[in-house]
Amino acid sequence: MPCQKAWCGPCYDAIDLKEFPIMEPEDEDGFVTLKSQDKLRFLVGRKGDHLTCPFQCDLCQFRNIQKRNPIHNKVEDMRLLRCIRRANLDAMWSRETQTVTKNFNLAVRAIDISKALGIDDPFPVMGPFPVQDVFGMLAAVVTLTRSLDVGKYAATVQYGTMRKMRFFFSNAFHASAEGYCSSSVMAKDTRKLMLTECPTYGTFFELFARGCHKRMGDIVKPDRALSLPILHHIMSLVEKDWQTAGPQERYKYALEGCFYLISYCGALRGEEVPMTDLNSVFKHWDEGDIAFPRKHVAIGLMGRFKNQIGKKYHFIPLAAETKSGLKVREWICRLLDEYRAMGIFNGPMFRTTAGQPIKASCMEEDFFSRLEKTQEERPDLIPADADVTEEYGIYRSFRRGATSEAKNRGVKREIIEDNNRWRKVERAQGKHTSSSMLEHYTDVRLIIDH
16 A cells, blocks of 8 residues: 655645534524635645645554554555544644745745755655654554544533643653653753653644644633622622521521622632641630731631642631621631530641541532522522623632732732742742741731731
8 A cells, every 4th residue: 555645735734524623703592603715724735735844644644653554444554544534634734825836935945046046846855754653643643533522611621621631652752661761851050851752742733732722713701700898798699598597507698608608708719728738726715805916817728839849838817807898807716616625726727527638629509509599589699690600600719709809999919919829839849838828927917917
């Protein structure tokens, strides 16, 4: 079976019957509006693609992966060939048509000039390539197949989910005998640079990933910011439930109220709130009751951070009562009273019955229930046609709302960023978290009044 060698651009077309999604521009009613020159985008090759993107025909790529010729009545082989064609087209379309055309015209001009100078061939050797997967095509086709898995916000997964497959192939290569022995390190003083032959770091795979991202696009559905008036109404609902609840139910409502207030007043992501350490709140409770610098509650977050050894603390001081009337200290006091009654003074503040940190998703059902009740009672705050379960989320709505409110109140940008990027500070190679918990809290107190 001979190599397929050269192709003309329009003949090298997609053979997957649009199995792999192509994001197209749509208006609000879902009507697709395509320019005439975009109708074949990602579906065919173009004249000159081989001069901007490394290319091997489908057959050669198949041989590089399987070490044999394809069997034409074998379903798996035909599927692999379709994926190879798609990977090649994605890599080609990482460059826009205008770029490819200009580069091709320059190549034609270079040939004319070379002939005038008596040079027969100005091009470098374009092939053949070794009979092995130097392009990373195996990783590319596996990644493409992963992209067809069922998605959350669309029929298939997003590019951000699909691309993680690349990390697996990179890690596996560098952990293998081949990858370890072929890698080398250049070092000077404290700096070092690793040289690798991993195919997923090569030119072809970089172009493939970029083209794949262009073809798939991104569907971004950020949680809507939770406004301060909505939070006040939610807290009034929780307050009513807490006031009428029996002794066994008050813990549940105190936990719920504290989760909402710590999320909002600390501008925390939903997954960060369960990191609140109960012992740190108890330990520094009395210190927060004094008027200097002002009454507050010290919230200690404890967890493991990337590139760190052991567990780290991060303290966030919260006002005892905000200017808008959110009673943070009162609600946290209620929860501490419940823990005292149960004889619990250590561990996560937001915990399961087994004493493990809860997942933020555990609070989502109650949160949506409060939002729906607010929508019913206060349509001026949440429109009746809004789908609260789609538009709001426990993971980002509180943080986005707190950040927006801070901007509206004229809080300096650097203060907002310092608060919101605390996780980045804690990951900074241990440069900020080497102090003890008491030393860290003492430093934090100094900035409360600012």
